[in-house]
Amino acid sequence: xxxxxxxxxxxxxxxxxxxxxxxxxxxxxxxxxxxxxxxxxxxxxxxxxxxxxxxxxxxxxxxxxxxxxxxxxxxxxxxxxxxxxxxxxxxxxxxxxxxxxxxxxxxxxxxxxxxxxxxxxxxxxxxxxxxxxxxxxxxxxxxxxxxxxxxxxxxxxxxxxxxxxxxxxxxxxxxxxxxxxxxxxxxxxxxxxxxxxxxxxxxxxxxxxxxxxxxxxxxxxxxxxxxxxxxxxxxxxxxxxxxxxxxxxxxxxxxxxxxxxxxxxxxxxxxxxxxxxxxxxxxxxxxxxxxxxxxxxxxxxxxxxxxxx
Amino acid sequence: xxxxxxxxxxxxxxxxxxxxxxxxxxxxxxxxxxxxxxxxxxxxxxxxxxxxxxxxxxxxxxxxxxxxxxxxxxxxxxxxxxxxxxxxxxxxxxxxxxxxxxxxxxxxxxxxxxxxxxxxxxxxxxxxxxxxxxxxxxxxxxxxxxxxxxxxxxxxxxxxxxxxxxxxxxxxxxxxxxxxxxxxxxxxxxxxxxxxxxxxxxxxxxxxxxxxxxxxxxxxxxxxxxxxxxxxxxxxxxxxxxxxxxxxxxxxxxxxxxxxxxxxxxxxxxxxxxxxxxxxxxxxxxxxxxxxxxxxxxxxxxxxxxxxx
Numbered sequence: 321x322x323x324x325x326x327x328x329x330x331x332x333x334x335x336x337x338x339x340x341x342x343x344x345x346x347x348x349x350x351x352x353x354x355x356x357x358x359x360x361x362x363x364x365x366x367x368x369x370x371x372x373x374x375x376x377x378x379x380x381x382x383x384x385x386x387x388x389x390x391x392x393x394x395x396x397x398x399x400x401x402x403x404x405x406x407x408x409x410x411x412x413x414x415x416x417x418x419x420x421x422x423x424x425x426x427x428x429x430x431x432x433x434x435x436x437x438x439x440x441x442x443x444x445x446x447x448x449x450x451x452x453x454x455x456x457x458x459x460x461x462x463x464x465x466x467x468x469x470x471x472x473x474x475x476x477x478x479x480x481x482x483x484x485x486x487x488x489x490x491x492x493x494x495x496x497x498x499x500x501x502x503x504x505x506x507x508x509x510x511x512x513x514x515x516x517x518x519x520x521x522x523x524x525x526x527x528x529x530x531x532x533x534x535x536x537x538x539x540x541x542x543x544x545x546x547x548x549x550x551x552x553x554x555x556x557x558x559x560x561x562x563x564x565x566x567x568x569x570x571x572x573x574x575x576x577x578x579x580x581x582x583x584x585x586x587x588x589x590x591x592x593x594x595x596x597x598x599x600x601x602x603x604x605x606x607x608x609x610x611x612x613x614x615x616x617x618x619x620x621x622x623x624x625x626x627x628x629x
Numbered sequence: 630x631x632x633x634x635x636x637x638x639x640x641x642x643x644x645x646x647x648x649x650x651x652x653x654x655x656x657x658x659x660x661x662x663x664x665x666x667x668x669x670x671x672x673x674x675x676x677x678x679x680x681x682x683x684x685x686x687x688x689x690x691x692x693x694x695x696x697x698x699x700x701x702x703x704x705x706x707x708x709x710x711x712x713x714x715x716x717x718x719x720x721x722x723x724x725x726x727x728x729x730x731x732x733x734x735x736x737x738x739x740x741x742x743x744x745x746x747x748x749x750x751x752x753x754x755x756x757x758x759x760x761x762x763x764x765x766x767x768x769x770x771x772x773x774x775x776x777x778x779x780x781x782x783x784x785x786x787x788x789x790x791x792x793x794x795x796x797x798x799x800x801x802x803x804x805x806x807x808x809x810x811x812x813x814x815x816x817x818x819x820x821x822x823x824x825x826x827x828x829x830x831x832x833x834x835x836x837x838x839x840x841x842x843x844x845x846x847x848x849x850x851x852x853x854x855x856x857x858x859x860x861x862x863x864x865x866x867x868x869x870x871x872x873x874x875x876x877x878x879x880x881x882x883x884x885x886x887x888x889x890x891x892x893x894x895x896x897x898x899x900x901x902x903x904x905x906x907x908x909x910x911x912x913x914x915x916x917x918x919x920x921x922x923x924x925x926x927x928x929x930x931x932x933x934x935x936x937x938x
Contacts, residue, residue, distance in 0.1 A: 408811040502717040504834065505852040525813065526835040529849060536927050538849030540838060543814040578930040618845050619928050621887040 322361050323566040324433040324459075325352045326452045327442025327555070328422060329366040329390060330399035332596060337407045338548045344596040345376050347399060348442035348465070351552035354600045355559025355587040357383040358608055359567040362559075363433045365389040365452075367421040369396035379601050389433045396421035409550050410524060429455045438566035440558055441485065443467050446478040453484045461572055463487045463562050464516075465554070471497050483515040486572075489558050492521040492529075505531070518577060520561065520584075522554050530581050537578050542589035542615055549595040553588040556600060560587030560608075586611045631670050632875040633742040633768075634661045635761045636751025636864070637731060638675040638699060639708035641905060646716045647857045653905040654685050656708060657751035657774070660861035663909045664868025664896040666692040667917055668876040671868075672742045674698040674761075676730040678705035688910050698742045705730035718859050719833060738764045747875040749867055750794065752776050755787040762793045770881055772796045772829075772871050774863070780806050792824040795881075798867050801830040801838075814840070827886060829870065829893075831863050839890050843883045848890055851898035851924055858904040862897045865909060869896030869917075895920045 330347030334340060349364040356362040363386045368376075370392065380387050397420035405412050427448055439459040441449040443466055453462060462485040470478050471494065478498075482488055488495075488511050492504055501507040508519040508531035519531040529538040561584035568576050586608055593599045639656030643649060658673040665671040672695045677685075679701065689696050706729035714721050736757055748768040750758040752775055762771060771794040779787050780803065787807075791797055797804075797820050801813055810816040817828040817840035828840040838847040870893035877885050895917055902908045 408805075410811075496717075502719075503854060503856065505854045509854070523835060526832060527847070527849075529852075531852075536852045537930070538836070538852075538927065540836075540847030540849075543838075543840075543845045543847075545812060545814045545818070547812065575931055582930055616930065618847065619930075621846070621891055621925060621928075622884055 321566055322363070322432070322436050323356055323438045323440070323562060324363045324365060324389075324429070324436035324456060325349045325356070325440040325442060325559075326365045326427055326448070327352065327440070327444055328399045329364060329368050329372070330401055331371070332551055333400075333402040334549055334551055334595060335404040336409065336549050337405070338546075339595060341549075341595045343400070345379055346401065346552060346596050348552075348555040350380070350597060351555035351591065351600070352440055352442060352559040352562075353380060353385045354383055354597055355556040355591070356563030356566070357385050358587075358603070358605050359560075359563035359583070360438075361386060362563065363389050363436070365427055365429055365433055367391045367393050367396070367425050369398040369421050370394055372398045379597060383601060386432075389430050391428065393421040403551070405550065409547055412550070427452050427455070434458075438462070438562050440562050441465065441481070442555060442558070443470075446470050446474050446481040449481040450477065450484065453481065461486045461562070461565055463489050463558060465489050465558060466494065468494060468497060479514060482511065485516055487518040487520065488516050489520040489522065489554075489561070491554070492523050495519065495521055504529070505536070520581070522557060524553075527585060528557065528581060530577055532574060532577065534574050537574075537581060539581050539585045539615065539619060542585055542611065543618075544589060544593065547592045550592050551596065553592050556591035557584040557588040560584040582612050582615060583608070585615060630875055631672070631741070631745050632665055632747045632749070632871060633672045633674060633698075633738070633745035633765060634658045634665070634749040634751060634868075635674045635736055635757070636661065636749070636753055637708045638673060638677050638681070639710055640680070641860055642709075642711040643858055643860055643904060644713040645718065645858050646714070648904060650858075650904045652709070654688055655710065655861060655905050657861075657864040659689070659906060660864035660900065660909070661749055661751060661868040661871075662689060662694045663692055663906055664865040664900070665872030665875070666694050667896075667912070667914050668869075668872035668892070669747075670695060671872065672698050672745070674736055674738055674742055676700045676702050676705070676734050678707040678730050679703055681707045688906060692910060695741075698739050700737065702730040712860070714859065718856055721859070736761050736764070743767075747771070747871050749871050750774065750790070751864060751867070752779075755779050755783050755790040758790040759786065759793065762790065770795045770871070770874055772798050772867060774798050774867060775803065777803060777806060788823060791820065794825055796827040796829065797825050798829040798863075798870070799831065800863070801832050804828065804830055813838070814845070829890070831866060833862075836894060837866065837890060839886055841883060841886065846883075846887050846890060848894045848924065848928060851894055851920065852927075853898060853902065856901045859901050860905065862901050865900035866893040866897040869893040891921050891924060892917070894924060
């Protein structure tokens with residue numbers, strides 16, 4: 321039971337109609353790790369600059385995240401993203417991106433991180449995703465995220481990376497773009513034909529859908545009246561999803577994948593309640609399980625009684 | 630047990646990447662009535678021209694729809710809509726709308742249609758919706774649809790109409806526009822504060838969400854690899870939803886509303902499989918119940934076993 325994630329470790333400056341934060345802890349591997357930390361031992365792999373200090377490490381370590389594979393590059397600067405959201409939080413604008421040390425990133429996995437049972441390839445250049453996957457040959461389940469940039473500029477490499485993973489976790493627009501198929505059910509089948517046994521279509525506030533060879537499952541987003549900052553929701557989803565799967569001893573069958581979807585949905589919903597990592601860093605497992613129970617009740621409808629025609 | 634719907638009875642010319650049809654039977658009251666006909670006696674109320682002939686009446690009457698309140702205006706022309714959909718069927722373009730006899734429509738309800746237990750005010754001018762609601766004072770449950778046009782041009786009248794109904798059934802974008810609130814959970818609560826006990830947010834391929842004072846429920850759209858024509862999906866949803874509620878003897882509580890959401894989802898999914906009314910007109914109750922069972926399985930996840938932290 322161990323989980324490795326490779327992806328960005330960053331500072332984010334974010335402005336939404338509900339507040340703003342300057343240079344707060346962020347990045348895909350960070351949001352993923354904090355979400356997964358409620359289920360398993362998780363090792364983020366990625367570079368930071370010497371602007372990444374004790375306070376940032378402490379947020380991760382307080383949640384039991386193993387930070388040995390975070391590579392601190394002397395004289396370098398950490399990945400930085402600045403963005404703002406409109407009053408309709410579905411509309412985001414990137415104002416600045418500075419790759420910093422991430423621009424020269426060559427993943428070097430320790431023995432411990434290579435021995436992971438479960439692996440998450442967050443949204444990084446797909447050549448790097450392939451290299452990491454090859455180093456973690458023993459992982460029983462590997463998830464992969466990507467983005468429109470790599471579909472546009474490195475599609476062949478991305479397809480090769482996808483062929484080597486068990487599960488693709490993408491926004492539904494990205495799944496359509498990747499396959500050139502506007503019908504999502506067909507698009508998901510086309511992705512499974514590339515190799516993966518499961519496709520998770522992230523649908524923002526609408527929730528997420530799971531396509532497998534056996535079936536289809538979908539969960540709505542957890543309804544929230546107060547959403548402060550959507551940044552990191554997708555990675556928090558992936559952290560809850562893969563974190564649960566890593567903690568699950570048995571076979572990763574349809575029902576365990578569905579339960580993992582539930583945990584992913586719940587972690588994403590907590591993530592967006594406050595800025596950056598603020599909510600998830602201070603969360604408890606009890607709150608997670610309580611919300612999962614609520615989510616389950618929100619999606620149930622009874623067996624049908626005999627109905628008069 | 631009887632259901633009245635007031636709305637358009639029309640001819641539609643539709644082109645999608647999967648085919649086209651010229652002047653096929655359509656309109657909100659038609660799609661609604663065919664969907665509801667599997668559950669209850671339904672009376673569509675609305676005007677047609679003398680271009681509306683025996684063939685059109687026969688489609689309705691074969692499904693047991695009571696057509697006495699369809700008003701045939703001599704020398705008039707039926708409502709006509711021409712539209713096309715892109716390869717991505719979420720993108721629709723209206724090419725022509727001719728109101729015909731619908732432009733002068735003043736609802737005249739027979740005693741039988743006024744005595745309805747359940748009423749659906751399809752998307753028509755909200756002054757007319759108010760008049761119909763007043764004529765059906767005894768209905769125990771009334772649903773209302775509308776559109777951006779009336780929110781823009783007749784908002785006060787629409788708010789007055791909404792105050793008199795039990796359930797609003799709108800697209801989520803319309804619910805946001807109506808309330809000026811981008812957060813859907815808040816927007817739905819604002820609609821309930823206007824009077825209705827329930828708000829159904831239609832979300833296209835993402836399904837539909839139900840907001841009530843007691844809770845939240847959501848269903849994904851039924852996943853289909855072959856969608857030919859999305860026209861009428863929302864009205865088919867409303868027909869399944871209100872048709873089931875009318876057939877339900879007991880109290881219209883949370884669980885009966887959830888079951889109704891299931892039937893709405895199923896009828897909408899059948900509707901889009903073929904052009905216009907073609908699929909629903911030839912459907913069987915067995916097919917409906919079978920798909921509802923499948924939908925239920927697609928949304929279930931087990932109670933959680935004890936999970937190692």
